[in-house]
Each structure stands twice: as C-alpha cells, then as structure tokens.
Amino acid sequence: MTEHLVVIGGDAAGMSAASQARRRRGTDELRITAFERGNFTSYSACGIPYWVGGEVAERDSLIARTPDQHRANGIDLRLGTEVTEIDRAGKRVRTRELATGVEEWTAYDQLVIGTGAEPIRPALPGFDAPGVHGVQNLAEGAALINSLRDGLRTAVVVGGGYIGVEMAEAMALRGLRVTLVSRPAEPMPTLDPDMGRLVRLGMEKLGIEVLGGAEAVEVLLGADGRPTAVRSTAGEHPADLVVLGLGVRPRTALARAAGLPLGAHGGLLTDRSMRVVGTDDVWAGGDCVEVLNLVSGGHQYVALGTHANKHGLVMGTNLGGGDAIFPGVVGTAVTKVFDLEIARTGLNEREAAAAGLRWKSAVIESTARAGYYPGAELMTVKMLAEEGSGRLLGVQIVGGAGAGKRIDIAAVALTARMTVGQMISLDLAYAPPFSPVWDPVLVAARKVAGRIGQNPS
C-alpha cells in the first residue's frame, strides 16, 4: 500500500525532507503532500538582507526550487494553504485554503513539521505602523524594497544580532544614514563583549551609529502615519524607515496545541533521527526545533538555513527507509558588515559559565595572510579552553577578508572534541597568500594552551 507523507511548511526543512524521501521512494511507494501557507517554496531567507541591500538584484535568485519544480518531482504541493490543526489520534491534519476559506481534513501516515520561525516584534507604540519593516520572508523583503524612495535619509535598525547588523549594512548600501539600537552593551551578543566591541568599532568606522545598552521604546510617527524617529532609552533617533532585526522564535503554536513536546526555548524536541520525542509518526526540523549543542550538552535554539537543510536530509533519508542522524550543532555562525567578517562557534564565556565549565581564554591578533603579502588583513581570534582537560570550548573571530570562514577549523575541532594542545599540531593549509606560517587559529590555540599548561600534543 502506498504510504502518505504530509509535510507542513514549504521551506528548507520540509521540502528537503520531501525531496530526499522522494529520491529514495518512488510515487508508487510514497505519496507526498506539502502544505505551505505562503506562495513560495525553498527560498533563502538568509539572502533577504542582500536582496534588500541591492547586492542581489532579483528576488527569484533567492528561490532554490520553485513550486513547479517540486510538483514535477512528484510532490503534491498546496500553496496558500494553512494547517490549522494536527489530530494525532486520528492521524490527520486540518487545512484551510486562505483564498477561499475552505477547510479539509487530510490523513497522513507520517507527518513532517517544518513550520519555521516567527519574528519577534515588540508590542510597543508605533511598531505596527507602515514604514516599520520586518525582513523574515520574501513578502516583507519586497515591502521594504518597495518603500525605498527618494527622500528617505535615515534608518533605525532595532536589534544588534545577525539580522540587525546585516540590515544595517543593507540600509547603508541603500545610501541611508543608519543607527543601530542594540539592547546588549555591544552588538553581536553571541560574541563576548570584548569581541562585540570590535564589531561596534568596525561598524562605527563604516559610518554606522551603534547605540549599545539601549532599548527601543517607541516609533514616533508623522502626520502621514509613517516613522519620523525611534525613541530609545538612549534618546531620539531620526528614522524615515525602521527595520526590525530582533531575531525569531520557533513557530510552534500548532505543535503545542497538538500536545507535542516543546523545550525551554519553545522549539519542538526531537531525537537524533529528527523524530519528535514520544511519537513514531511525527518528524520535525528547521527553525521550529531545538537542537543539541555538542559542546555544552544542552539544547539550544538556532534558526539557520544550513541546519534546516540537514534536518530535511536526515528526515527524508529516514522516511525513505534509511538510517540517518543529525548529531547536533556546535553553534557556528558567520556574518559580515561590509568587509568586516564576524564568526563564532562553540561556547562564549557566558555560555561556558552557564554550562558549569571552568575555562581560560586567550585573545590574539594576527593577519589572514602572511604579514608581508599584499592585502593581509588584521584579524582577532578569541579562544576558550577547558581547564584540566584542555578541551576546546569555543572560538570567536572578528577581522578582514579571509577571517570569517576560518571558524570552520574550530567547528570541526569542536565536533571531534579536540584539545587545544592537539589543535596546535593541526596540519592547516599554509602558503603566504592564504595564511601566516602559524595560522591565526593556531596562534590562539598556542596562547590558550599556554594559559592552561598544555603542550602541543
């Protein structure tokens, strides 16, 4: 008998799962229906800041796979259709076609939940006015682009995390004078404040005003109902345009109503096969789940397309009869503001303390190429190692071209639970156009190893 796989959500996790399951099982074995509330599938939300900033010209280039491509692949894709209820006992979902209001029940054998994330929007005066923009999906990105017009001069970006700094860059690229309002004292709070400070200094050098330790409290509106300024705890900041970059949280109201288990961060809890804990027929992945952090051993919430795609691959492999696992994350992330590259992986000091660890840290400055080679940009590396064991706990990098992707060295080392002593001996690629003879990551490993009394090993 043909099994029926129902997918809720037409973006990375859900459609990767559907595609991978289809690769392993033909239409005679597996029927696949996917419900998507919006009108797009499989697009890169991470690319929206670059589209809004004008570096990516076409919306459609952000779309990895269109609805028609999915349909050609044997997936019955229903756009504009919201799933409003999961009846687990009855193994069915209730859907509503947004255009017509028509409701239906659809039975499933296996269910994939890929409902993604919803942006955090403060319930404060003026934040729902036109001219206050989120950038979480293609429609919001388009609305922001359409609002750009002659005469706009100032933008306030609320939120100093990844989306915040990326949108600050985007607005600056559009020629606006940008103020970034960040609640933490320094932007990029997934870095330690000493490294976040380097980000702030870099952004200020690029002409972006960064207000740390400031909380936005109101969008002031003009007679036309559009923003004129943002009022924060630090003062009033002129704003013809306001962009919200406060991050996202898991969109799990549907799952919660169905009695599925949620974690401390509000995300669905799954096992390593990406099956929802306590079920045998419900799977979940992407921005609506929590993931295991392999360094701390705790669960965390990370909304990132790269994880969503991996979750989808794992779910689809397992739904297709394979045996795949997603072991967890180490907390790697990278972004940039113009030429300033920012990356982190593992635990920062706050996270190491929360995990009850004892550590030492070291900060070094080096160059991304041999110092004598043209274009050798400065980069700062901070590394944390556990006292006693010497285990690598985390790395943060801020620097010029070539700095950011070096975080991958640490990401793999964290996954392998290497010590910083072992890292000193890593056989990393060396040639003057690519690295000093001691790669900056190894210089940091040497320094922190020295602090905890560990030799090259």
Add this chain to the structure above:
Amino acid sequence: MTEHLVVIGGDAAGMSAASQARRRRGTDELRITAFERGNFTSYSACGIPYWVGGEVAERDSLIARTPDQHRANGIDLRLGTEVTEIDRAGKRVRTRELATGVEEWTAYDQLVIGTGAEPIRPALPGFDAPGVHGVQNLAEGAALINSLRDGLRTAVVVGGGYIGVEMAEAMALRGLRVTLVSRPAEPMPTLDPDMGRLVRLGMEKLGIEVLGGAEAVEVLLGADGRPTAVRSTAGEHPADLVVLGLGVRPRTALARAAGLPLGAHGGLLTDRSMRVVGTDDVWAGGDCVEVLNLVSGGHQYVALGTHANKHGLVMGTNLGGGDAIFPGVVGTAVTKVFDLEIARTGLNEREAAAAGLRWKSAVIESTARAGYYPGAELMTVKMLAEEGSGRLLGVQIVGGAGAGKRIDIAAVALTARMTVGQMISLDLAYAPPFSPVWDPVLVAARKVAGRIGQNPS
C-alpha cells in the same frame, strides 16, 4: 651546571627550537649556540616566489627574525659558519667559518639539526649556465630579480609542482611569456590528474603555456652563454630566462655521515618528540626530516615552513623541560596561480592505492558563496572515502576566491579520523557571502557517502 644546546641551521626549525627553549630556560640554565652557513635567519622561503613576482617589494619583509633579534634573545648565532662534521661519541661538532676557513670543535649537550632542504637540479647540459635560476633561498631570489631587465620576453619554468606553478605566476607578473614544462601529464602531481587538468586549463586561460608529459633535456645557450631556449621531449621552447622548480630533497649528508638514521625519502627519522630515532641527545626538524602521515600510516617527505615551525616549537619545548609531541601530518598544501586556488590534503588516488586501501571518490562543482551572491566563484571538490569504514581519505580543491582554505575543514576531519557520513553533519559557517547553504566540502561528502552507502551520521 649550564647545559649547551647547539643548533645546526638558522632557519625555521632550528631557530624556533632555540627561541622556544630560551623562552622556557634562561641563560643561566641553558647556553645556546646556532651555526648558520648563510647570512640570514628565520626567513620565509615560501615567500620568495611573491618577492620575485614583485608582489612583495622588500626582501627584508620575508625575514621573520633577524640575526640581531636572535642575539638579543640570548642566542649565540654564528653566521657564515658551516658545520662539517658531527662527532656523536665525542658530543661535538666541527665548524668551518666560510670567510676565513678557520675550523673549530664545539661541544654540545643537546644537538638540534635543522639543515633544511637542497633543490633538485638536473645534471643536464646548460642547466648550470647563468640565466638558469633556482629560487630556494634569498640569494637565489635576489639573483633572479637582478637578472630581470628590459628585453627579456620569455621564460621557461621547469617543474609543475608548487614552486613551478608559483614561479610561472611570478614570471607572468613580470610580463614574460611563460612556458611550464611538467614531467607528469598534468601539473600539480600531488593532485589526481583529473584535478591537475583543471589547474592546467586555468593556467592556459591565464596565458601560461603548460606542457605536460614533457621532460626538459637541455638549456640551449646563445653566444653570450645565456639561455635562448629549453629543449624538452616536446620540442624547443624560447627562454630568455629559465627557472627551476623541481622541488627539493632533505639536506642530510652531514647527518648521514654521522650515522644517523634516514628514511626512504632521505630524511632524518625522529620520534614524535622530534628526537632522532636511536639517540638521546640529537633532535631534528623542518625540511631535513621525514614525517608520519596520519592517514596512510607511512612516512613521507614534505618541505613546508609551517611544519618546520611546529617541529621547532616541539623541540624547543622538550629541550626546555616540557613534554610536547608532533603527531604527524595529513598532507595539507595550498597554492594559487593568479586567482586560481589549488589545495589538497590526505591521500590522492595514487597514494591511497599505494597504502593498500580500497576507496571511492566523488567530484562535485559548486560555488564558494551562495550562488546568487556577487562574486560567487566556481570551485571543484574531489573527495576520497574508504570503502567499508567510510573514513575520509583525502580532498582536493581547485577553484576561485574562497576555495583554497576550505581544505582546512578536511585537514581537521582527517586528523580526527572522521567518516564522510559524520562530515555531512558538520556545523560549518553559513551565510550567503561565505558559503552556499551546503558548503561545497559537505556536498562532496554527501556524494561520496552515497557511493559507499553511508548516511549522515
């Protein structure tokens, strides 16, 4: 009593060892004497092609630490002084001052051998003529730069390995028409031929003529005794200038005469503390030793400044009372020709076969950034995995900006003996300016994992 450490060779391995030993033990505890035949210390031989090519303006910027800096550090450095004999029973070395011919014996308690490498120079007609240049040390680099003058139009580079392709770039940067003569059918024989082919096509696109499967047999000289052409098995190639890039071999005649153990490649054999096998007072590192390859389990010869520096750190730590090891290499290397980046690590197919392994390989093409992000350059990744175990065996990369240093992901994974299934799940840094949502290295891991039936794990 003060111990006496004698160092033979004033470059990376020897002077790193001396400096690190000094860091750990003061002049009251340890006397350090270093003999260097030439007049420079601690310089970057790897930087010479970029100096010759004109990208690095000053010779002195290649010098990491000058003789005076070493002396200020409490190291008795004797330049222009060759060690001509090691008397192991008597624990002393015989030296000859090159300027005066004066010979002396110097007693040691511990001896560090850092005699480096010597270039391979074919004993063929014309190869010792003026206008035929090696580029192994600063004097040779200076000679080549001094020979550049108006009217030079053509250069032949003999040898298609790292130095060969780097010198082809350097000569092209100097405005010469360059022919590269390579004995293997494709250049860069540390890559498999299918990847070497991409290097050749890239170089040809840049206007460099690449003659594969050709052996240089004679340098033809004009009436002035200078080159006019190189004759190879493929024909005659005009050459106002000839550059030798045939690689190097360990400089171990001194060690051999002292009865110290050499390996199959002619390099000194050490244990993991970098102590020469069978001795308790002789240490060796850098371009004169063989190293353990952690992937094949065999010994290999790799002349690279980054290893020499690590060897020096390990020797110096141990000579200073510490307990450090150099576990071995995985065979990582990177270079570039203009914007074409070339990297490899682990075993290629020839090496995997020689190690008696069974493997499958996969080749993928992707981009170094998200495909839609400006400047997303193409890159090709080849990955080898062991059949059965799924262990990663090696990776080769050829591509545009951002391609080369990605090899470090594989270098760390090889060190940790990861499987390609485990690699699929690696939490690598993702953002559109830095990577597609699936990093190209992970795309290769997925493909080769599929070939050997391994799932994400």
